[in-house]
Amino acid sequence: MPLDASLYALSLQPRAISTGWLDLSVYAPDQVGAGSPAYALHKDHTNGSYNLYDPFTNALLGTSAVAPPSLPNATPNPKHRLIRLFDPDVEVHIWNQTGLSWSWTMDWEETQYVWTREVASLLGSDRAFTLSVNRKPDPNFPVLQYRPHRKGDMVEILDHNISRLEPPVRDRKGFEVAALLALAFFIDHTYPATTGSTASSPIASTSKPSAPAGAPPAVPLPKSRPAAAPSVRPPSPKRSPPPVKASPRIQVTDISPRALDAHCKYCLALLEDRYLPGLVLVSESPAHQQALTQLAERIQRKRLKATRGSDTLQVVVTASGSSGAGQEARPAAGGGLWAYLTGTFFENGRH
Structure with a gap:
């Protein structure tokens, strides 16, 4: 449970019947079982990207992947990730900082934030993560905290600290989605794993990715029909030039x-x-x-x-x-x- 019952908190529960899915529900201390759905988080094991969905409309809210390299045929930098939000389209870059301590930085609107990692329990190897406002030389203060628990991990949104920001956050919903997509990469170990091979880090694409075939519905899809007998394919016609794309x-x-x-x-x-x-x-x-x-x-x-x-x-x-x-x-x-x-x-x- 959160440190303060009055805080807005989300509980994370892996789906036992769906590979790579986490359900985020609003935590209610007086409610038995899971609270009302807030988000559905999916890790695509085929390419390693992370996608956040609205659980009611199945709309894709944003995606996270390794940022594309600056030069053609260059190797992507795993210490630079790109978060893309949709409707409206916004890009957020997160960078791994060099030094003795573990930290990543991200910018939202006119403010810089820093992710830090702490030991959650002296008896285990679980890690807790905190997103704080970078206020150097003044002390930082947290705006989001992730804490692992035996009965379900917890994400706390510290609205009272977000209200202290100057200049104020104009798009709080977008900030929350961007923060959760950044956190999704840090808590990679919580996703139900697949027995397939491990995918390499993907590169962020220029177009909005399509929803995975397995969800976000919480129930499994019916089995597909057996494949038809192979037939002889006629000769392919001459390929026409691809259509002109829209300007990103x-x-x-x-x-x-x-x-x-x-x-x-x-x-x-x-x-x-x-x-x-x-x-x-x-x-x-x-x-x-x-x-x-x-x-x-x-x-x-x-x-x-x-x-x-x-x-x-x-x-x-x-x-x-x-x-x-x-x-x-x-x-x-x-x-x-x-x-x-x-x-x-x-x-x-x-x-």
Whole structure:
């Protein structure tokens, strides 16, 4: 049970009938059995990614995976992970810090947070994890705590400490989802394991992944029909060129130098796709205009240098509500900026 019964807490229970699933329920001290469902957390054992679902609508709220490398054919860095939230799309980078102590940092809006690990019990090897606000040189204070228990692990959301943050957290739900997806990687040992081979760390993709075939319903799916007898396949027709993809939208909420470096590397990796028409950088704050423009121009310079000028990449920065560079989607009305990187892309002399 949580340290304080008045705290908002989630209990974690592995599904015995579904491989790789954890059910997160709202903890109620006076209730027998599991409380009301809050989230469904799934580890995809085929690629090692983590996905968080709404238990009522089965909507995918976010996913966590190793961040893509900054250079083509480079080895992904397991100490840099990327969390992607959907509806609206937001990206959160978490970094493993060097040093004698175990710690990971993550940024949300204008605040930096740090994950630390503690020994949960002197009699066992279980580990507890705490997410705190990084307030150097002032002392940090926690906003989320994970504690293992014999009757079920517990996650405590410290709302009273979150309310102390300056500037205040604008999207508390998104912050909670991002924190749980970061925690999902740290508590990897709690997921029901599969007998298959261990998967390598995945790289975060540019598109929203589809839901796994096994869930999130808590009941097992009926057995599939027996496969039909193999038939002779007719000759495949000549493949047509793949359709033009939609421009990915990159949400820029943090304009610190480290975050902008990560955005630049990520965008350059996306631009290796020769069928990509461009990129859209989005910022909700008009105060980010200069940083957003500089980031777009920086990506343009590096891309043109890497392709020796073969990409006709252009940068257009518009205010929210304006059309930009002929894009099919336009920003919603209100404050904010959109930066478009558009043009004709080439690969090895082909387009």
